[in-house]
Amino acid sequence: MTTAATETLPRDRALRRAFSVYPTGVVALAAEVDGRAVGMAVNSFTSISLEPALVAISAARTSKTWPVLRAVPELGMSVLAAHHEPLSRLLSSREDDRFGTHGWHRSEHGAVLVQDAALWLTCRLHSTFDGGDHEVALYEIVDITVFDDVEPLVFQQSRYRAIAASELPG
Template sequence: MARSDVLRGDALPAAKVEPVTLRTVMRQLATGVTVVATDSQQGPVGVAINSFTSVSLNPPLVLFCIGRESRSWPAIEATQRFAVSFLTEEQEQVARRFCASGVDRFVGQDLRTAVTGAPILATAAGYVDCTLDQVIEAGDHHVVLGRVVGAGVLNHARPLVFTQGTYRSG
C-alpha cells in the first residue's frame, strides 16, 4: 500500500494531556502483574508492579517503574537487589495484597530465596533475580534498571494481567 493510499480521518487536536486522560488511555493497555521484593534488615519487603519489562539480553537487563512515594522503594534501594515474581491467573488475591497498605504482605506466602537473598513467590510462573544497575528519575516515578543474575520458570501457568482497571488471565 502506497503512503498516499493510507486513509486519514480528521486530525486529532493537540492539547495538554491531563493525568486523568492519560490514566484512562493507558488502562486500554494490558500489562503483566509482578511482585518486586527484597529482604531488608526488617524482613521481606515487596510491592505489586505492572510496569515491568525486559530491556536487554546482553547484558541481561530488566526494568520496572515505582512511584517516588512508595514505602517499599527505600528498602529495595538500600539492599541494591531485588527479585521479580511473575504472577499467575490464580494469584489475583496475591496481587491485591501486595497493593494494600498496612498489612504484612508476605503472610501465608510460600517463599524461595534467590541467589541475591531476595524472596521469590514459590507459586509464581517465573522470576528474575537482580542487582540494582541504575535508577533514573522520571516525573513522579523512578525507572529502575536491574541486572539479571538469575532467572527461572517455576510453574507453567497462564499469567495474571491488568487492563481496564481489572485483573484478567492472559
C-alpha cells in the same frame, strides 16, 4: 466501527484511563529486609537488553516501600500467576505483612521469590533514571527460573484478567 470516549476528564485521569488500555503482567518486587519479606507489586516492567541482561521497572516516588527495596543487594522479581490476584492486592496495599500466607523463597543474598509464580528473576540494581513522578530502575538479571506451565496474572483497565489461547485454523 471505532468508538471514542466523549467525556472530558482531568488530564491525570485521562492519562490513567488511556494507559490502562494496555494489558500488563503483574510483578512482585521483593527482598528480605531485617528478617522479614518486604514487597510491592508493579505492572511497569519490561525487558530491555539481552547483553547485558537488563529489565526495567518504575516505581512511584511517593512509595514508602520502593526506597527500601532499591537499597537491597539483590531483588527478587516474580511474574505473578493467574491465581495470585489476592497476593497482588496485598502487595499493592499499605499492610505491614504484604505476603500473608503466600509462600516464598529467599535467595542466598536476600531476594524473595513468590512460590508458584510464572517467572523468577533475581536481579541487582544497574542504574536509575528520573521518570517524572516515578523513578525508572534498570536491573541486571543474575538468575532466571521460568515455569512454562503457569498462566500469568494480567491487569487491564483496572481489572485482573485471564489470557485465553485462541485456536487458529491450521
